[in-house]
Amino acid sequence: MDDLITDSRYSWVRLGLTLFVATVINAGMWAIIVIMPAIEAEYGGTRAMVSLPYTLTMVGFAFGNYVIGRAVDHFGITASLIVAAIMTAIGFILATLSSSLLILSFTQLMVGFASAVGFGPLIADISHWFVRRRGIAVAIAASGNYLSGAIWPILLAKVLAENGWRAVYIVMAAVTLFAVIPLSLALRRRLPQQVQTAAQNTSLANAKTVGLSPRALQYLLGFAGIGCCVAMSMPQVHIVAYCVDLGFGPAVGAQMLSLMLLFGVVSRIISGLVADILGGVQTLLIGSSLQCLALFLYLPSGGMVSLYVVSLVFGLSQGGIVPSYALVVREYMPAKEAGARVGFVMMATILGMALGGWLSGLTYDLSGSYTLAFLNGIIWNSANIAVIIWLILRSRASMSASAAA
Template structure:
């Protein structure tokens, strides 16, 4: 054991981290909130209600939730590289076909499949793979990888907004589909399995590992449902909120972009913080930050204020998902990390789907976004309470032993 611990870790692990960050940025940027730039154009083109248009994104997230479970189990049993190639193909084809969709059910079906096969293959398995390459410092590594997702979630809607203005929503989807194919395939080829020795030496924190899985996984799943229902509201509705309040067009994506650029720093910071104080405490700190600042978006009234407030919120928001991912790694059995990540994140994507949909529904009912963001605050408080209870349970179990 001492020889294994003393052996240097492979340098290739950092190539995996950077490739994972780029892969997650492109894929999740398309699926998690890339459609935010398409809400108003599709609403104007077809005359659909905003909740109906927002549900396109929700169907994609439900697909990620269900597909992530299946793909997580597959990644525990077959090469992650193969799983990622399947996902890259599905996402690229779905975007290209969606450019020709004309009905809601076509959009719903295409984005469900893109999420189930594409997003499901390109998130949980990749995060589990990154953690497996690190004996120490896994929090920082996962934080960097997930920071790529934050950057993609900012860049994709921002770029899509300008593509729509220049060429229309159909050509914009086509360009995004081609770009996905040209980038995701080579990045997927870099997703090699970690050597056996580092995996054998890796371990979760001892107190967390002593909690039974039948308690931990349901509790984490419910907690993630709350935090993702909260964060989905600004991710999906900040752009149309700014468009309505400030009367602007594509430039409404600017504050969302700086919010998610700030989230890059937050994901890395809270990842490193998790290595120091533990994943659950880091997760609670980030959740409290996000929840406290959530309602401020509906109190902002100018573009200048949105530009200043969005990154302040984004830094804390970015740490939430890092806390989730590192906590699952710490609490799940090593041999089942990909499947456990898929199961827990299934509830996260369901939360994203629900949060984005309820934001559109609240707007349709009230004509404003106040209750959409107020509900998000309540979801965040539920998350904070459950994570706190998990933390106290792990502390008591560790003290008893």
């Protein structure tokens, strides 16, 4: 019976709809980057002040993953998407009415919070509809965030050039309402109770092998997520500035960032396929180890060609890490709490990105180069790897003890 519901034709149709919704609603996270130069021209201020709207967008996005994830557990994905779409559109409209940079920043907090529905909450929802192919399904759903970042800046650039940043936000408000709400109604189907019960029993059985409570495991995964994303943020946040320091210019750095994101999508798909064979924990270990190796490769890479190559390698290594956390949550934590648990870990990874971007900048300010910033990322990445290895060894020891008994 379960096989007729999970991994079914409907599951794949639902996944396609989920990817489309994620690509639209996640634009709330990327639109601020598109309009930032226009904001600086209108409001003035230092570069740090102009960056405040983006910072608050990410803060809202982080906490939205957890809060909306909990709402999905209680009210379902359709109701959560409708409310979040309305909130995102209102945030966009309020932003167009802002008379100061500070007011705009707080409207971005709302936009970031609401648009988070397109990341952790949607990932948690689609994970219920797959068992055998859950890895690739989660990877595809998570790719909506990267696709949104690749598509919307290009589409909105012409609107910005011809009509200004307020027109960009009005367009995004309309697109969000008229695309997300109808599609959310197509996702209103709920899983039968027997399928939910079977998933709950499986996750509880897996959890016993780790010997940790769901809350303890959640916090441990949250720490690991912060560690890997502090490391991940160094190239992603500072690659443009790094290229400027080396004399290559911002355009080259932007191309390297695009290369990372493009191959990050490839990495997510490959990692999803691997996870369906090895499981979330093993896939997470592979991705984190490859990311650490890529960070080491940045240290001797000072030439333009070598940096392009290493950035490609970095994108291939890191893209599948964050979706792997969602898989670990689904494998070892109660299925009925998937939205809140996945949302919490996604929140931790996003906060790790924010912390890592700041730490890398601080390290650069203190040392005058990015060498120590890369080393700082490697240290955090190593802590992340240590946590994953500890979980694997603990699980294997528990299973060996059970077999011996």
